[in-house]
Amino acid sequence: MIATEAAARQAExxxxxxxxxxxTHSLIYIAVLAVAIWCFKTTIIDDTDWARIGSVAxxxxxxxxxxxxxxxxxxxxxxxxxETIMVATLGTLLGVVVCVPAIWFGALNITPYAPVTYPLARLMMTLSRSIxxxxWGLFFVAAVGLGALAGVLALAVRSVGFIAKMSSEAIEDLDPKPVEAxxxxxxxxxxxxxxxxxPQVLPTMIGVIIFEWEINIRRSSILGLVGAGGLGLVFFRQLNTFNYPGVTTTILAILVLILFGxxxxxxVRKAII
Amino acid sequence: MAVRATTQTRSGAKSTPPREWQRLKFPESLYNWGGLLLALVFLCYSIIYLNIPLERVSNMFGRVGTLITERYYPPEIDYVLEPDYLSSVFDTIQMAYLGALFGMMMAVPLGWFGAYNMTPSRRFVYPLARLIAMSTRAVHETIWAILFVTILGFGMMAGVLALTMFCIGFAGKLFAEEIEAIDMGQVEALRSTGASELSVMVYAVFPQVRVAFTGIGIYTWDVAFRAATVVGFFGAGGMGWYLKRNVLQIETHRVSAILLSIIVLVLISEAVSAWARARMAKAK
Structure with missing residues (x-):
C-alpha cells in the first residue's frame, strides 16, 4: 500500500x-515569437522605403x-x-607579437600580480574583440595615414583578443609537473x-594563430573600404562606378581567396598537430 | 660512457654504434629552417611590396598617444544619451535579434543537409550545403550590407538581411558540427522501425541537439549584435550611421563617445549571453 502510494506521489x-x-518552454517560445513580430514591424515594415523598392520585378x-x-x-x-593576403599575414604576425603581454597577464597561473594585471589583460582582450x-581601420587611418600599414595595425589589434584568450586558456590548463621538474x-x-x-601550449597556439590568419583574410578583404588597400578597394571602386558585373567578380575573387586560406x-594544422 | 662500456663488455657482442643526440635530425631540420627562411623572405618581401613606411612605425606610438589625448579624449557622453542615438541603439538590438532569428531558421535545414552522418545525399546535397555555409560566412557582413543597400535602398531591412546571411553561415556550420557529434543509436532505432527521414530528424536527432542549438543561437545573437553595430556604416540602419556621420564630420569627441557606448553594449551583450547559456545548461 505504502509503496504504491509513494510511487503514485513520485509519478505526480x-x-x-x-x-x-x-x-515555461511555451512561454519562452511565445515571448521569442512576439518580440520577433514586433521587431519585424518596426524594423522592416516601418523603416523600409517601399516606394523606392517598387515591385518584385x-x-x-x-x-x-x-x-x-x-x-x-x-x-x-x-x-x-x-596585397590582401600580405596584409592579413603581417597583421596576424604583428598581432601575435602584441598579444604576448596579454597572454602573460591573462593566464591566472602565471600572471605577475593577479589583482591588477589580470583585469588589465581581460580589458585588452575585450577592447580588441568588441570594436x-x-x-579600428578608421582609427589607424587617422593615426598613420592611408595605406597598408593602417590595415596591418587594425588587424593586429583586432587579432589580439582571440589569440590571447585562447592561448591564456591553454596556459591555464597546462600540466604543472614539467614546470615543477x-x-x-x-x-x-x-x-x-x-x-x-x-612545448605544451605551442600546438594549440599555432592552431589558433593559423585560424586567426584565416579570419584575417576575410577581414582584410574589406579593409579597403576605409582606405587600407586590397580587394576591398577594388570592390568599392567597382560599386561606385556602377560596374555591377565587376562587383560580382571581386566577390568571387574574395571567395576563392578565402577558400585558399x-x-x-x-x-598546415594537420601537418603540425 | 662508463655505463655503456660495461654493458658492451658484459654482452660481449657489439651493439649499434652510439648516436649523437640531436634536437633535429637531418631532413626535418632542413625543412624547419627552410620553412622559417621562406616565411622570413615572404615577410620582408611583403613589407617592401606593400610599401610600409617603417620609419613611421617608430613614432607611431607618440602619434596615437597625442591623437587620443588631444582629439578623442574627453568623450562627449551627452551625445550618446540623446533620444535619437538611444533609439538607434534600440534599432541595432532589434536588427541583431531578427537577423539572428532568420539566420538560424535557415541554418537548421542547412545544418541537417551539411552534417555528414545525417545528410540526405552525401554526393550532392552535402557539398552544396557546405558550399552555401562557407560562402555566406566568407563574404564579410559589410559586403552583404553594401549589396543589400544597393538592391533594396537604405533602411534596416538591408541590415537585417545582411545579418541573416552572416548568421546562416555562422550558425549552419556550428549546427552541422553539432549534428555530426550525436549518438547514432537512436537514429538507427528509428530507422529500423521504418520512420521517414523527417521523423528521424524530429524524434532522434533534434532532442539530442536541442540544448546545444539553443546555446549556439544565443551565441549567434551575440556575434550578430557585434556585426550590427557597423552595418549601419554603409546605410543599413542602426547606430553605425551615427558613427559614420561623426567620423566624416571629424566630430572626434562624439566618435569616442560612440565607441565607448559600443564597448559597453558589447560587454552587456556578452554578459547576458554568458548568463543565458549558463542558465540553460543548468536547466537541462
Missing amino acids: RIIAARTKAKI NVLESIGEFLEVDWGLAANLWEPAL HEIV IRAVGGSEFKVFIYAIL ELVSFY
Whole structure:
C-alpha cells in the first residue's frame, strides 16, 4: 500500500515538473515569437522605403544586374589579392607579437600580480574583440595615414583578443609537473618558459594563430573600404562606378581567396598537430 | 660512457654504434629552417611590396598617444544619451535579434543537409550545403550590407538581411558540427522501425541537439549584435550611421563617445549571453 502510494506521489511529482517545464518552454517560445513580430514591424515594415523598392520585378531586375561576371577584370585582381593576403599575414604576425603581454597577464597561473594585471589583460582582450575591424581601420587611418600599414595595425589589434584568450586558456590548463621538474633541477624562469610551458601550449597556439590568419583574410578583404588597400578597394571602386558585373567578380575573387586560406590552414594544422 | 662500456663488455657482442643526440635530425631540420627562411623572405618581401613606411612605425606610438589625448579624449557622453542615438541603439538590438532569428531558421535545414552522418545525399546535397555555409560566412557582413543597400535602398531591412546571411553561415556550420557529434543509436532505432527521414530528424536527432542549438543561437545573437553595430556604416540602419556621420564630420569627441557606448553594449551583450547559456545548461 505504502509503496504504491509513494510511487503514485513520485509519478505526480514528475508529471508536475514536466507540465511546469512545458509551460515555461511555451512561454519562452511565445515571448521569442512576439518580440520577433514586433521587431519585424518596426524594423522592416516601418523603416523600409517601399516606394523606392517598387515591385518584385524591380528587385529581381536589380539583383539580375549582379548575375553577370566581368571576366575582363579578373586579370587585374592578382595584385590586390596578393596585397590582401600580405596584409592579413603581417597583421596576424604583428598581432601575435602584441598579444604576448596579454597572454602573460591573462593566464591566472602565471600572471605577475593577479589583482591588477589580470583585469588589465581581460580589458585588452575585450577592447580588441568588441570594436569592429572597420572602426579600428578608421582609427589607424587617422593615426598613420592611408595605406597598408593602417590595415596591418587594425588587424593586429583586432587579432589580439582571440589569440590571447585562447592561448591564456591553454596556459591555464597546462600540466604543472614539467614546470615543477624544471624548477626542481634549478632551471631559471626563462628556461621554465622555454622548456616546460612553451612545448605544451605551442600546438594549440599555432592552431589558433593559423585560424586567426584565416579570419584575417576575410577581414582584410574589406579593409579597403576605409582606405587600407586590397580587394576591398577594388570592390568599392567597382560599386561606385556602377560596374555591377565587376562587383560580382571581386566577390568571387574574395571567395576563392578565402577558400585558399581555408585549405592552407587545414593542411598546415594537420601537418603540425 | 662508463655505463655503456660495461654493458658492451658484459654482452660481449657489439651493439649499434652510439648516436649523437640531436634536437633535429637531418631532413626535418632542413625543412624547419627552410620553412622559417621562406616565411622570413615572404615577410620582408611583403613589407617592401606593400610599401610600409617603417620609419613611421617608430613614432607611431607618440602619434596615437597625442591623437587620443588631444582629439578623442574627453568623450562627449551627452551625445550618446540623446533620444535619437538611444533609439538607434534600440534599432541595432532589434536588427541583431531578427537577423539572428532568420539566420538560424535557415541554418537548421542547412545544418541537417551539411552534417555528414545525417545528410540526405552525401554526393550532392552535402557539398552544396557546405558550399552555401562557407560562402555566406566568407563574404564579410559589410559586403552583404553594401549589396543589400544597393538592391533594396537604405533602411534596416538591408541590415537585417545582411545579418541573416552572416548568421546562416555562422550558425549552419556550428549546427552541422553539432549534428555530426550525436549518438547514432537512436537514429538507427528509428530507422529500423521504418520512420521517414523527417521523423528521424524530429524524434532522434533534434532532442539530442536541442540544448546545444539553443546555446549556439544565443551565441549567434551575440556575434550578430557585434556585426550590427557597423552595418549601419554603409546605410543599413542602426547606430553605425551615427558613427559614420561623426567620423566624416571629424566630430572626434562624439566618435569616442560612440565607441565607448559600443564597448559597453558589447560587454552587456556578452554578459547576458554568458548568463543565458549558463542558465540553460543548468536547466537541462
